[in-house]
Amino acid sequence: MSRRSVYTTTCLLLLAAVMVLTRAHHFAAVPDASWAVFLVGGYLLAARSRWAFPVLMALAVVIDWAVIRSSGLDFWSHYCVSPGYWMLLPAYLSLWLAGGWVAASRRPLPVRALQFALALVGGVALCHLLAQGGFYWLSSSVAEPSLAGWWKNYTDWLWPYLKVTALYVLPLALIEGARIGLGQPAAPALGRTA
Numbered sequence: 001m002s003r004r005s006v007y008t009t010t011c012l013l014l015l016a017a018v019m020v021l022t023r024a025h026h027f028a029a030v031p032d033a034s035w036a037v038f039l040v041g042g043y044l045l046a047a048r049s050r051w052a053f054p055v056l057m058a059l060a061v062v063i064d065w066a067v068i069r070s071s072g073l074d075f076w077s078h079y080c081v082s083p084g085y086w087m088l089l090p091a092y093l094s095l096w097l098a099g100g101w102v103a104a105s106r107r108p109l110p111v112r113a114l115q116f117a118l119a120l121v122g123g124v125a126l127c128h129l130l131a132q133g134g135f136y137w138l139s140s141s142v143a144e145p146s147l148a149g150w151w152k153n154y155t156d157w158l159w160p161y162l163k164v165t166a167l168y169v170l171p172l173a174l175i176e177g178a179r180i181g182l183g184q185p186a187a188p189a190l191g192r193t194a
Contacts (some may be wrong), residue, residue: 008045008048012045012052012056015040018037018168020059023060023067034060034092035124035127036165036169038099039095039124040168041056042096042100043099044103046100053093056092064080082135082141083139084136084139087130087135087138091126091131094126094130095123098122113173120162121162127161128154128157136149136150
């Protein structure tokens with residue numbers, strides 16, 4: 001197995017494990033890391049997006065299915081699985097692409113740090129817009145949707161989602177920044193080329 005294959009497999013398995021452990025809510029005090037997984041996945045596996053993103057997306061749906069079924073409910077009739085549920089696909093893709101945007105950068109460290117901050121905030125804001133907007137406007141769970149109600153819901157939840165994603169991603173970003181600052185190649189260098 002080549003060094004590139006080991007790197008790709010290791011990254012994918014670690015990201016999948018983090019998502020399984022947090023998305024399934026095995027530990028109630030541990031928040032869901034799915035948004036961070038897709039942002040980091042886009043950074044680390046940018047050149048493998050054609051298959052790595054669908055694998056992680058399928059895993060997210062399988063985890064949701066397992067959690068809903070284990071609670072004795074039918075997946076398709078659960079309130080979270082409305083037509084809006086499928087907006088998670090473009091929502092998570094927006095995080096993946098934000099991570100890939102930073103991975104493609106060849107700029108000096110201070111510029112990459114700024115790009116990372118923009119990717120984090122912009123990716124989370126767009127992901128939340130798509131995921132929350134899809135649920136708010138397309139599900140039957142909101143009795144009387146309105147622009148004011150949607151905006152309040154969006155702004156009420158944006159900070160918590162940004163905070164959780166940042167808490168998972170920032171330690172990795174600091175480690176990566178230190179690696180680059182010390183002159184080592186960025187982590188996705190093995191995965192950048194097809």
